[in-house]
Amino acid sequence: MSTPCLEIESLSATLANGVRVLRSVSLTVEPGEVRALVGESGAGKSMIGKAVLGVLPPSIRVVEGRITLEGTDLGNLSPRASRALIGARTALIPQDPLTALNPSRRIGPQMTDRLVRILGWDSAKADRRIRKLLDDVRIREPDRVLRCYPHELSGGMRQRVLIAAAFAAEPRLIVADEPTTALDVTVQKQILRLIAELQREHGTAILFVTHDLGVVAKISQKVTVLYAGKVVEQADTAALFAAPQHAYTRALMAATPRYTDPMASLRPVDEAVLAGLSAEIATADRNWKPNTKGSGHD
């Protein structure tokens, strides 16, 4: 089997007060594969993405585990080297396209910056590249858009720009953190289709954070279900939908509205299931000691 694009092994992170936000998370993203990361709000989905990209907030500390990017253990690298590797191999498609672009800089230089100043491309090549990608995300007037400030574009346009920028550097792994949540429903579908299309065309692996099982079914081949920072179930997407193993997954699926019978399925996740999970996690926390043998990652 080839080296996984991303391998997270037993990653735990705590707040300053010692409370764990990630509980020995392990997951793998194979090259070219889309892995969905689902779970309700606060489950720690974004934290996993931030840990991979090396941008955890300072209040959160990794206490055990290993993150391996295309065979390189990030914990073994100097901060500078790990920044360089992350910069060369990964990209983020963020949740909020409003704050993810610098309001006081024009779109053009923001998009080419990384290609020219990090990857060392000459500016003509970088310019051709982003124009090609703007075309791929169906932006028809690249000249005008490149000269715009972010506030001059709608949310959907900004997200297209961010998607183009993410794919422009040919990363091996993209972390997409709820890339459609901040957009209105009609735009959501277009954006999702664009990401899927570019993913297939470029063969980029994606760690796709979402809380929407409908999106999971559409875009991913693998799923990781997260609850309170703990992996509850991992499976092939098709297998998971056909036969969810864990009670929490079944409850989550039951809580997702279906088009056929929207009202009937709008049930909250079953109390008993949550109580069982919480008890399980409490026991695990009591018995947990950080396995410091795994190299730290900052």
Place this chain on the structure above:
Amino acid sequence: MVEARQLPRRANPRLWLAGGWLLAVLMAAIFAPLVAPHDPLAQDLMLERLPPFWVTGAEPGYWLGTDSLGRDLLSRLIYGGRIAFAVAFAAAIAACLTGSALGLVAGYFGGWADRIVSRIVDIWMAFPPVLFAILLVAVLGTGLSSVIIAIAVIDWTRFCRVVRAEAMSQARMDYVENARIAGFSRIDVMLREVLPNVLPTIVALLSLEMGIAVIVEAILSFVNLSISTDDPTWGGMIAEGRLSIHQAWWVLVFPLIMLILTVLSFSQFGEGLKSRFDPVLR
């Protein structure tokens, strides 16, 4: 397809009015020897306390009248602008560079850098500024450079506080995180991503500070702590005018008007520039 929102570009009269006034005073100050109708120091007791041109008894050529030693007021105001602007630019720029640099580092890096800078600012601000200024000038000795140093040393905290707060809120933005992910160093992110967003505020503060420096210089001249008393300064003129307010109101009123208009223009110009610079407000 491109759903760009184009806001109509509003003309900004206060920016132009304030900027126009400042430019006029600045130009007059720079070219004072060519512009001033008389020698600002030339005394003529035959011409003392001449009123401004629209009052009966005015002498042609002495547009704003003369003071109690017969010196031409307009010429003195023009020469006084030289000192006012020299102090305004030098002191405000020095305060701005120091304060903004420290504020930017403290706000963006946080942690111990922030703790150290914030501590120093707190200690600094515990001194009452006017007393601080008088003390400093007393120690450094009177003179143009002491005045400039005193203002810069006291007022850098104004920049530091505001820039720190702005940098801090910008540092939390996703675009900063995005630049880090792309592989840019912290210094790079600070200078290329955060600084441009703080710049409009810095520019506005800089202009405001120039106005403040003009006032402080006037106060120091007023209490005779600024430069040598021979050179005309607006503060010095106000001090002299106060003594003859009943015989010749204009000796007090013209430098006062000059001072107020200039200080007001600096603050308005700063605000105008800020909204001009800021792509979101624009």
